Amino acid sequence: MASKGFDIGEALTSSFNILVKNPKILIPQFISSLIFTMGSSLSALALFTTPLGWLALAPATPILFLLGLIIYVIVSGMYPILVKDVVNGVSPSLASASKNAFRKIISLIAASILVSIIVAIGLILLVVPGLIFLTWFFYTIPALMLEDKGALEAMSASKSFGRNKKLNTLAVIIILGIFALIGGVFSIIPLIGSVISFLIGLFVAAWASVTQSYIYIKYATPPS
16 A cells, blocks of 8 residues: 655655766756757747748747657656666666657557646646646656556556645645746846756756656555
């Protein structure tokens, strides 16, 4: 049976330390963030260019976003494997993690779409249900990758695990969100600000993936 609650500070600190001590696991998030940033930049550039320039840039934008989405899904599936390796005292392998994630890409895409739709509907109709759904399904990707479940099974496992941890999980999401907002503030600084914002953003995104994986590994999955 999944334990109730978890130590928020310990989870965030341990996850932060995992990133700091294993910087190579930032590489997948860097690639994902870079592709999305390139797509956004091309979209903005297309708005201010000539008609001929727009025709040249327009086809590249959806391609980059689609590529970014696929890579994002694969990257999200890599982190539970990478964190599990670190927790078990094994050197994390990017190649092995990406292979495992790619093998489950259909389930990862299905789970990501379903969770996004459910949370979005909950937030649109009534904010509170959306937040509850967010805490329930926050651990879907770790459940999918670590227990070899399909999309719906992983969502069910995440809901079962997160049901008694709603406040703790929401606190983790809010804290990570605050750090992301702080990173966004730097973008108003000319030139160097966008770089700082990008670096903070990718670190926080990786931190979030590591944190959800770490919590699920420590409190839900049996030791291996």
